[in-house]
Each structure stands twice: as structure tokens, then as C-alpha cells.
Amino acid sequence: MISSSSKIILEVRNLSASVAGVGILKGINLTVRAGEVHAIMGPNGSGKSTFSKVLAGHPSYTVTGGEVIFQGKNLLELPPEERAHAGVFLAFQYPIEIPGVSNSAFLRLAYNTLHTRRGGEDLDPLEFNDYIREKSKIVEMDPSFLDRNVNEGFSGGEKKRNEILQMAVLDPTLAILDETDSGLDIDALRIVASGVNRLMTPNNAVIMVTHYQRLLNYITPDFVHVMRGGQIIKTGGKELALELETRGYDWVHA
Amino acid sequence: MSAVMQSIANHDAYLAGLLPTPTTPYEWLNTLRTGAAQRVRTLPFPTTRNEEWRFSDFSLMCKTVFAPAIATPALTLTEIAPFLLPEAANSRVVFVNGIYAAHLSSAVLPAGVVATHFSAMLTNETLRAQLARHATFQHEAFVALNTSHLQEGALIVLSKNTACATPLHLLFISTASTTPVASHPRCLVVAESGSACTFIEDYVCLPTATPSPTYFTNAVTEIVIADDATVRHTRLQRESVAAFHVGYAAVHLGRNSCYSSNSITFGARLSRHNLHITQSAEGANCTLNGLALISGRQMADTHTVMDHTQPNGNSAQLHKCIADGGAHAIFNGKIFVRKDAQHTNSTQSSRNLLLSNKGRIDTKPQLEIFADDVKCAHGATVSQLETEEMFYLNSRGLNANTARNLLIYAFAEEIIDKVPVASLKQHLSHTVSSQMGEIV
Numbered sequence: 288m289i290s291s292s293s294k295i296i297l298e299v300r301n302l303s304a305s306v307a308g309v310g311i312l313k314g315i316n317l318t319v320r321a322g323e324v325h326a327i328m329g330p331n332g333s334g335k336s337t338f339s340k341v342l343a344g345h346p347s348y349t350v351t352g353g354e355v356i357f358q359g360k361n362l363l364e365l366p367p368e369e370r371a372h373a374g375v376f377l378a379f380q381y382p383i384e385i386p387g388v389s390n391s392a393f394l395r396l397a398y399n400t401l402h403t404r405r406g407g408e409d410l411d412p413l414e415f416n417d418y419i420r421e422k423s424k425i426v427e428m429d430p431s432f433l434d435r436n437v438n439e440g441f442s443g444g445e446k447k448r449n450e451i452l453q454m455a456v457l458d459p460t461l462a463i464l465d466e467t468d469s470g471l472d473i474d475a476l477r478i479v480a481s482g483v484n485r486l487m488t489p490n491n492a493v494i495m496v497t498h499y500q501r502l503l504n505y506i507t508p509d510f511v512h513v514m515r516g517g518q519i520i521k522t523g524g525k526e527l528a529l530e531l532e533t534r535g536y537d538w539v540h541a
Numbered sequence: 542m543s544a545v546m547q548s549i550a551n552h553d554a555y556l557a558g559l560l561p562t563p564t565t566p567y568e569w570l571n572t573l574r575t576g577a578a579q580r581v582r583t584l585p586f587p588t589t590r591n592e593e594w595r596f597s598d599f600s601l602m603c604k605t606v607f608a609p610a611i612a613t614p615a616l617t618l619t620e621i622a623p624f625l626l627p628e629a630a631n632s633r634v635v636f637v638n639g640i641y642a643a644h645l646s647s648a649v650l651p652a653g654v655v656a657t658h659f660s661a662m663l664t665n666e667t668l669r670a671q672l673a674r675h676a677t678f679q680h681e682a683f684v685a686l687n688t689s690h691l692q693e694g695a696l697i698v699l700s701k702n703t704a705c706a707t708p709l710h711l712l713f714i715s716t717a718s719t720t721p722v723a724s725h726p727r728c729l730v731v732a733e734s735g736s737a738c739t740f741i742e743d744y745v746c747l748p749t750a751t752p753s754p755t756y757f758t759n760a761v762t763e764i765v766i767a768d769d770a771t772v773r774h775t776r777l778q779r780e781s782v783a784a785f786h787v788g789y790a791a792v793h794l795g796r797n798s799c800y801s802s803n804s805i806t807f808g809a810r811l812s813r814h815n816l817h818i819t820q821s822a823e824g825a826n827c828t829l830n831g832l833a834l835i836s837g838r839q840m841a842d843t844h845t846v847m848d849h850t851q852p853n854g855n856s857a858q859l860h861k862c863i864a865d866g867g868a869h870a871i872f873n874g875k876i877f878v879r880k881d882a883q884h885t886n887s888t889q890s891s892r893n894l895l896l897s898n899k900g901r902i903d904t905k906p907q908l909e910i911f912a913d914d915v916k917c918a919h920g921a922t923v924s925q926l927e928t929e930e931m932f933y934l935n936s937r938g939l940n941a942n943t944a945r946n947l948l949i950y951a952f953a954e955e956i957i958d959k960v961p962v963a964s965l966k967q968h969l970s971h972t973v974s975s976q977m978g979e980i981v
């Protein structure tokens with residue numbers, strides 16, 4: 288278990304947000320420290336993806352109250368790309384296809400943009416090729432996927448692996464994984480989970496949004512939160528996930 | 542009022558004001574030119590009241606008096622270096638303001654391949670048999686105007702069963718001049734049976750720096766593809782953004798022939814390109830790709846006609862327009878499948894990206910089928926950059942501008958990727974990405 292003296296990475300206080308004029312998030316509180324894994328579970332429509340997108344800065348969602356402090360910075364005033372530069376990463380529930388852009392060119396552009404912002408050096412295509420081939424092993428991705436267009440024609444599982452590959456390349460301090468486990472068969476689930484485990488360090492943290500307990504068999508959470516109606520209504524340890532698995536969500540009350 | 546001023550006041554007389562003073566040493570040519578000049582005098586200047594010109598208003602050009610080019614400016618190879626293709630180092634025919642430039646051209650070609658200018662060979666049989674036979678001018682004022690000037694142009698001939706591995710580069714350079722110049726470039730490409738070639742028809746401007754020169758290019762190209770022959774045609778219109786460009790290409794397809802066209806439009810203030818393909822024998826294959834990428838006050842209109850008159854023809858067309866700023870892109874693609882053209886397989890897709898709410902895109906696919914046993918599909922979409930795509934890229938650290946440029950680049954790249962000459966493909970990718978602000 289993580290000692291509560293670890294550095295706080297993310298502090299969400301009383302966060303409310305709406306989309307298209309409708310309030311979705313209704314006062315979320317969450318503290319994430321370095322080295323921690325948080326699972327957010329909850330029924331469909333409870334606001335899990337909305338919360339993830341608000342943290343990453345999706346322009347369609349309006350924050351109507353509260354604050355989000357990320358490593359001492361007011362995250363909410365940054366545009367999405369600067370949140371990425373600061374170390375926030377969102378693995379999408381539904382990754383976007385970008386025809387016409389090869390996966391490797393996209394990854395290199397993202398890598399170079401971020402690493403130069405963080406004071407590193409650009410990699411030329413050859414150097415990047417070596418680098419990315421090595422990284423691909425983390426998610427057991429065949430190098431042929433690097434030459435294909437971003438997510439175009441990828442299966443559900445391949446898209447999710449590609450998200451984790453992007454996480455590996457961007458090396459975030461806080462990774463938010465939105466249902467990275469959904470649509471994966473058991474082998475893909477194992478690969479994705481072991482990829483995430485390999486990327487975990489004592490200095491970063493993961494928020495895993497998931498519907499099912501099964502991912503938590505592979506990535507052990509320090510905290511499990513239950514979201515409902517745009518609020519976190521219960522927080523517990525990993526045993527809470529097992530209880531949710533057998534009893535469903537209906538018994539949980541704020 | 543001077544004659545010139547009168548012609549400006551009356552658009553219908555405007556084109557007649559651009560007619561040449563006749564006579565060449567060749568009687569057959571004089572007859573042709575006189576006939577064409579006659580049509581120029583009787584055809585009205587195309588206006589938006591004409592259905593075929595509904596969206597392309599060229600009346601702006603009538604405010605300018607264009608003069609024919611008399612002498613070519615002394616350009617050097619170094620000056621035109623940005624346009625040269627290493628693959629075509631010895632297969633290049635260059636014209637400056639419509640006048641053949643021997644010192645800029647270089648055509649050292651294998652036996653059976655001719656790439657040259659034709660004013661010195663107007664008695665040639667092949668030339669006489671084909672010239673002005675395919676691009677008919679009866680109903681096309683600009684084709685008539687081009688034909689009335691006919692005397693010079695580019696000629697490509699592939700002898701029977703000759704495959705030319707090197708791409709042939711026809712380069713038409715327009716230059717800045719004190720009086721705006723009108724040129725009437727002409728190309729004739731004859732691929733005899735069983736032959737194959739790749740050629741690039743390229744309209745450029747020097748200097749490339751601002752202020753952009755104003756001039757008028759009125760091009761006509763005829764491509765005759767005999768039985769079992771293959772022609773790969775890349776047409777690049779990268780004129781000055783103050784220029785007027787009208788082009789007409791007529792393609793004649795023989796039995797089991799193959800034609801592919803990559804038509805790319807970046808330039809001109811107002812441009813119009815007509816591509817008219819006639820499948821006149823059984824079993825021809827056609828692949829048509831088009832891209833117009835325009836911004837500011839540019840207007841680019843592409844009209845294509847694919848006419849399947851005989852059985853077992855295939856055609857696959859993909860046309861893309863990208864309009865930024867206040868630009869206006871137009872696509873009109875007609876596909877005819879005539880009564881005898883059974884077992885035709887034809888697809889057409891018009892995909893468009895509108896980048897600003899001041900821009901405009903009009904697209905009109907038209908399918909007219911008179912045969913009963915055919916497979917035809919067409920579709921058109923106009924979209925904007927999607928919030929979800931933008932957010933995905935932003936969340937990977939790319940700022941709004943880079944993300945936008947990457948998506949535009951990706952949209953254009955699908956067409957550019959089909960250009961069959963490596964250095965040109967690379968150059969075009971680079972043009973798009975630098976126009977978009979250096980992204981890849």
C-alpha cells in the first residue's frame with residue numbers, strides 16, 4: 288500500500304461539469320498520489336467518460352464548478368495540448384481513426400512535440416524507428432501496425448493496444464484509461480494490463496475507468512471508487528470491486 | 542471608345558478580342574483556325590446562366606486586357622530548378638508563356654518515344670490525323686479560342702508496343718510581365734496500340750514570390766489511347782493565385798486500354814478544368830483522382846465527364862476539394878453509361894473538406910444510365926474538421942494549428958500518394974505541409 292505521504296499528483300475538488308447545457312458531473316472529489324492506481328467503476332451513463340474527458344480538456348464539456356489541481360497547476364485553465372505537455376494522458380474509450388497519417392509519423396510527431404516541450408531532443412525518422420520498435424514490444428504490437436494509418440481498420444483490441452503504445456511514448460505522470468478493457472479478449476486484456484503495469488513507476492499514477500472487475504485481476508487498484516449520477520458515492524479498497532462484481536451497483540448508496 | 546474598351550463592356554465580344562491575326566504556312570491549319578475563330582465570335586462568353594458554368598463566374602477576367610506573348614523571357618535552368626523532376630531530367634519539354642523554350646528542354650528518349658514541340662512538324666501524319674479531333678470546340682468557347690491559335694504545343698507519341706519507363710514532363714511556365722499575357726498551351730498525346738507511358742502536364746508560374754502575376758492560361762490537351770495501351774496522366778495546376786486558368790482535356794480510350802489521371806489544383810484566382818473521357822471501345826479501365834486545395838479568394842471548378850459507350854468498361858473516380866478562407870471549390874462529375882455499355886463497372890466519390898464558414902463547396906455527381914446490366918455507385922460528402930478528431934490530436938500534445946494541418950494533410954495525401962513520380966509526390970506532400978505550416 289502506498290504511504291499517504293507520497294506526493295499528490297491530482298486533486299479534484301467539488302468538480303461539476305455540463306455538456307450541451309445538461310449537468311453531468313455533480314461535485315466530484317478525488318485525490319491521487321504518486322504510485323497509486325485508482326479504479327473508477329459505475330453503471331453506464333454515470334459520468335465516467337465525462338469525468339475523463341473533462342480532465343483531458345475536451346472542448347464540448349463546460350466546467351461549471353470546482354477545481355482540478357495537477358502537480359500544483361490549475362489544470363482547468365490549460366488547453367488540452369498543454370495538459371498533455373504537463374503529463375496528463377487519456378486513453379480513449381473509442382480511439383479515433385485518422386486515414387492518411389501513418390501511425391509511426393503520428394507517434395513521432397507527438398513524441399517530438401512533447402519531448403521538445405519537456406526539454407528533450409527531436410528524434411529523426413531513423414532514430415524514432417528504433418525507439419518505437421522497442422516500445423511496441425510493451426504491447427506486443429507487430430511493427431507492421433506502425434506503417435498503417437492511425438487506427439484505420441484496427442480491431443477493437445488493436446486500437447486499445449495502440450492507445451497504450453501512445454501512453455508508453457508520451458510517458459505521462461497521470462494516465463486516465465477509459466474502458467481500455469472493454470471489447471478485449473482475454474489474451475489482449477492480459478497484454479494491455481501487463482503493458483500498463485510495466486509503465487507504472489513510483490512517480491506516476493493511473494486512473495482506470497472500468498465497467499468490470501476482470502481488469503482489476505491484472506492491475507491491482509489501491510482504491511476503488513463507485514460513480515453514480517455524476518458523483519463518487521463510495522470509495523474502498525480492491526475488495527470493493529469484488530463486491531460490486533457479485534452484488535451489482537444497486538446496493539451502493541452515498 | 543477603342544476596340545478593346547468595347548470588348549470589355551460586352552463580355553460576349555471579349556474572347557473575340559483575344560483572337561490571333563491569322564495565317565500560318567499550312568492551309569489545313571488555317572482552315573481549322575478560321576473555323577475555330579468563327580465559333581469564338583459566335584459563342585457567348587460563359588456566364589452563370591449557363592448550367593455548365595453555374596458556379597464559375599469568370600467575368601472578373603474580362604476586366605483585364607491580355608496580350609499574346611511575343612518573346613520568351615531569358616529564363617535559365619537554375620531559375621526553373623524548383624520545377625524540375627530528376628526522373629524526367631532527359632524527358633522534358635518546356636514552354637514559357639506558350640512559346641517553346643529549346644534551351645530549357647531536354648528530350649533524349651528511347652526509340653519509339655517522341656516528346657517534343659510540334660510547330661516544326663505540322664506536316665506530320667499522326668499529328669494531322671489527331672490534332673483537334675478529340676477536343677471539339679463547337680460548344681466550348683475556350684477550346685475554340687485555343688484552337689484558333691493552334692500552331693505550337695507539346696507532342697508525345699508512343700509507337701506500337703513501346704513502353705516508356707521515364708516519365709515525360711510537359712512544363713508550361715508563365716512569367717510576370719508588364720502587360721498581362723494570354724497563352725494557349727496545347728498538348729497532344731498519342732499512345733499507339735500496346736504502348737505505355739507516364740506524363741506530367743504541369744502549369745507553373747515564375748517568380749513564385751509575391752506580388753503574384755496576373756495572366757491567362759487557356760490549355761487544351763488531347764490524349765488518344767489505342768487498344769491495349771496505357772497512359773498515366775498527372776495534371777498539376779499550380780499557377781499564380783492572381784492568374785486565370787481554363788483547361789480542357791479530351792481522352793479517347795481504345796479497346797482494353799488503361800487511363801489514369803491525377804489532377805491536382807493548387808493555384809489560380811479563378812480556374813476551371815474540364816476532363817472529358819470517352820470509352821469508345823470495349824473493356825477500357827479508367828482511374829480518376831482529383832484534388833483541389835484552395836484558400837483566400839480562389840475559385841476552382843472541376844468538371845469531369847466519363848462516357849461509357851461500349852461494354853465491359855471500368856471507371857473509378859475519387860475527387861477531393863479542400864476550401865479554406867473564402868475559397869469556392871466546385872466539382873461536377875457526370876458518368877454516362879450508354880445503351881450498349883453493358884457490364885460497366887463505375888464508381889465515383891466526391892469528398893470535400895470545408896475549413897471555414899466563409900468558404901464554399903458545391904459538388905454534383907451525376908449518373909446517367911441507359912444500359913440495364915451495370916454496376917454503378919456514387920456518393921458525395923462535405924465535412925468539416927471533426928471536434929473528436931481535433932481533440933484526439935490535441936490530447937496527444939499537438940496544438941490546434943498543428944492538429945488542423947495534420948488532418949488537412951491527411952485528407953490531401955490520399956490523392957497525392959497516387960502520383961506515380963516519386964520526387965513529384967514528395968514535392969507535393971511538402972507543398973501541402975508547408976502551405977499548412979510544416980507538420981510532417
Ligand SMILES: Nc1ncnc2c1ncn2[C@@H]1O[C@H](COP(=O)(O)OP(=O)(O)O)[C@@H](O)[C@H]1O
Binds near residue numbers: 330333336337338347
Ligand atoms: N457529448 C455529449 N452530449 C450529450 N450528452 C452527453 C455527452 N457526453 C455524455 N453525455 C451524457 O452524459 C451522461 C454520462 O455519460 P458518460 O460520461 O459517457 O457515462 P459513462 O462513461 O459512465 O458511461 C450520459 O447521460 C450521456 O448521455
Ligand SMILES: [Mg+2]
Binds near residue numbers: 336337
Ligand atoms: Mg464511458
